[in-house]
Amino acid sequence: METILHFFRTYPEMAIFLTIGIGFWIGQLKYKSFTLGTVTSVLLVGVLVGQMDIAIPGPIKSVFFLLFLFVIGYSVGPQFFQSLRSDGIHQVIFACVLCVLCLVVTVVIAKILGYNPGEAIGLFAGAQTISAVIGVGTDTINTLGASAADKQAWINIMPVCYAVTYIFGTIGSAYILGTLGPKLLGGIDKVRKETKELEEQLQKSSIGEDPAFVDANRPVVFRAYKVDTNWFDTPRSVSEIEGKMQSMGRRIFVDRVRIDGKIVEETPDLKIKKGDEIVLSGRRETVIQDESWVGEEINDPELLTFPVESIMVLLTKKTACGMTVEELRRQKFMHGILIKSIKRSGVEIPVLPGLKLQTGDLLQIMGMTREVSTAAPLLGYIDRPTNKTDLIFVGLGILIGGIVGALTLRLGGIPISLSTSGGALIAGLFFGWLRTKHPTFGRIPEPAVWILNNLGLNMFIAVIGITAGPTFLEGIKEAGFMLFVAGVLATSIPLLLGIWVGNKIFKFHPAINLGCNAGSRTTTAALGAIQESLDSTIPALGYTVTYAIGNTLLILWGVVIVLFMS
Numbered sequence: 001m002e003t004i005l006h007f008f009r010t011y012p013e014m015a016i017f018l019t020i021g022i023g024f025w026i027g028q029l030k031y032k033s034f035t036l037g038t039v040t041s042v043l044l045v046g047v048l049v050g051q052m053d054i055a056i057p058g059p060i061k062s063v064f065f066l067l068f069l070f071v072i073g074y075s076v077g078p079q080f081f082q083s084l085r086s087d088g089i090h091q092v093i094f095a096c097v098l099c100v101l102c103l104v105v106t107v108v109i110a111k112i113l114g115y116n117p118g119e120a121i122g123l124f125a126g127a128q129t130i131s132a133v134i135g136v137g138t139d140t141i142n143t144l145g146a147s148a149a150d151k152q153a154w155i156n157i158m159p160v161c162y163a164v165t166y167i168f169g170t171i172g173s174a175y176i177l178g179t180l181g182p183k184l185l186g187g188i189d190k191v192r193k194e195t196k197e198l199e200e201q202l203q204k205s206s207i208g209e210d211p212a213f214v215d216a217n218r219p220v221v222f223r224a225y226k227v228d229t230n231w232f233d234t235p236r237s238v239s240e241i242e243g244k245m246q247s248m249g250r251r252i253f254v255d256r257v258r259i260d261g262k263i264v265e266e267t268p269d270l271k272i273k274k275g276d277e278i279v280l281s282g283r284r285e286t287v288i289q290d291e292s293w294v295g296e297e298i299n300d301p302e303l304l305t306f307p308v309e310s311i312m313v314l315l316t317k318k319t320a321c322g323m324t325v326e327e328l329r330r331q332k333f334m335h336g337i338l339i340k341s342i343k344r345s346g347v348e349i350p351v352l353p354g355l356k357l358q359t360g361d362l363l364q365i366m367g368m369t370r371e372v373s374t375a376a377p378l379l380g381y382i383d384r385p386t387n388k389t390d391l392i393f394v395g396l397g398i399l400i401g402g403i404v405g406a407l408t409l410r411l412g413g414i415p416i417s418l419s420t421s422g423g424a425l426i427a428g429l430f431f432g433w434l435r436t437k438h439p440t441f442g443r444i445p446e447p448a449v450w451i452l453n454n455l456g457l458n459m460f461i462a463v464i465g466i467t468a469g470p471t472f473l474e475g476i477k478e479a480g481f482m483l484f485v486a487g488v489l490a491t492s493i494p495l496l497l498g499i500w501v502g503n504k505i506f507k508f509h510p511a512i513n514l515g516c517n518a519g520s521r522t523t524t525a526a527l528g529a530i531q532e533s534l535d536s537t538i539p540a541l542g543y544t545v546t547y548a549i550g551n552t553l554l555i556l557w558g559v560v561i562v563l564f565m566s
Helices: 002-010 012-028 038-052 058-084 089-112 117-127 133-141 148-184 188-203 238-247 325-329 369-379 391-406 419-437 446-479 482-504 510-520 524-534 538-542 544-565
Strands: 220-227 253-259 262-264 277-283 295-298 308-315 338-344 347-349 362-368 380-382 409-411 414-416
Touching (some): 002 012, 012 446, 038 446, 058 391, 058 419, 058 446, 089 510, 089 544, 117 148, 117 544, 133 446, 253 362, 369 380, 391 419, 510 538, 510 544, 524 538, 538 544
Antiparallel strands (some): 253 262, 338 347
């Protein structure tokens, strides 16, 4: 045992990796629909590892936490600024209202129970499931004029309060929004019916319903047919064939042609006659329908072997931004192009003809290489797969944010600043938005965003847990059962009020209302519960704008809470 203690005390970085490894493993375990989640698991494992009384060098947790905050801002920045000047302003205002409710309710409960700044921050972080507040709160507490002993005691109690309140914060939010919310809005059957009606409304186009845009998760397929029906007694052009399918409400393209045994490049005027072979492309759910009016399907490796490109495009061009999907697909340059998926603030949203596209949306498009090469530059920046991260952009961005955050103003003798962590978040928002204007620099690939987001936060939480380990049990005794009750109230009251406000004041559609509440509280687990309950992805349309606003305000509330409670 002495050897083990000596090893981890000599090499504290090994204790962090031990905590991360076991914490992520436990976080993946699930019983029915219940799971602790990665952050809580890492914290609790850190507390156990911390019983070995391991000293962790200070800068480690700060470095990873700043990386986490910068990349969070980078991810939501485009949507954050776009929402401020788009028709999503009602969702922006709603998110601000709900975030203020979360702040006020938590502060009032903390004041009534006589909590210190550390206990209030821990309560807020757990009840609102916003782990990053712990870091912002820690930075702000360190700027106060209190004694070093008081500040350390407040910092040590934060993870205790977070751990006690986080479980209901997650499970309770999912239950309130996924199960109780639909009942409060008229009953689950009524809300499901209204959600389906909204889906149908968004799916409508001038040529009827377009199944090509119903489910962005279904793959695009290419199938070959031998032309041998009476409709082709008179040779038909490629544009006539595609027009006939369009008149049937199906967006399918002719992508390959073999005439008299020879493969030729298809053009709109190219004539197809009996005996020729063609390849049709489209969404699986459209192409597998009855094509007996064309002819028999054939399996022809030569005909089906040709280059098809699927790329991600960052939407930046004014000619495309603001269009609906239906309007975009009518553009001449979109011929042969299928939209596989759309991500907004990192969240995949349903691809429906009535959906309005926004600057910063990430579109996955697919088609013949020549067609993709024509369309992509007219949409925006081609975000080709790469494993390179612009670390100049990341490093200088965090530095600039940290400098701004470190600036301190004194009001009535009270030092007020964003702290370096708040500055990093604001810098991430700005630089994420800036990249949509100048997409040739500042690239952070999606896998890198994931690693910086998850590893950055959990490295920080691991250090918090290890550092707080020796005093954790004492903190549990000090906090008492009332802390759990306080967490239930701090989670439930803002969400219940939010559902009412969204319904009565903002007049949101029920599905959008629930999605807005989940986004404002940045609780992805609740969004999943809502979508499962309503059997629809429509709630995601209310999640993205409010998620960008909520992720920013809730984290910055860490500064406000410390100032209120001190």
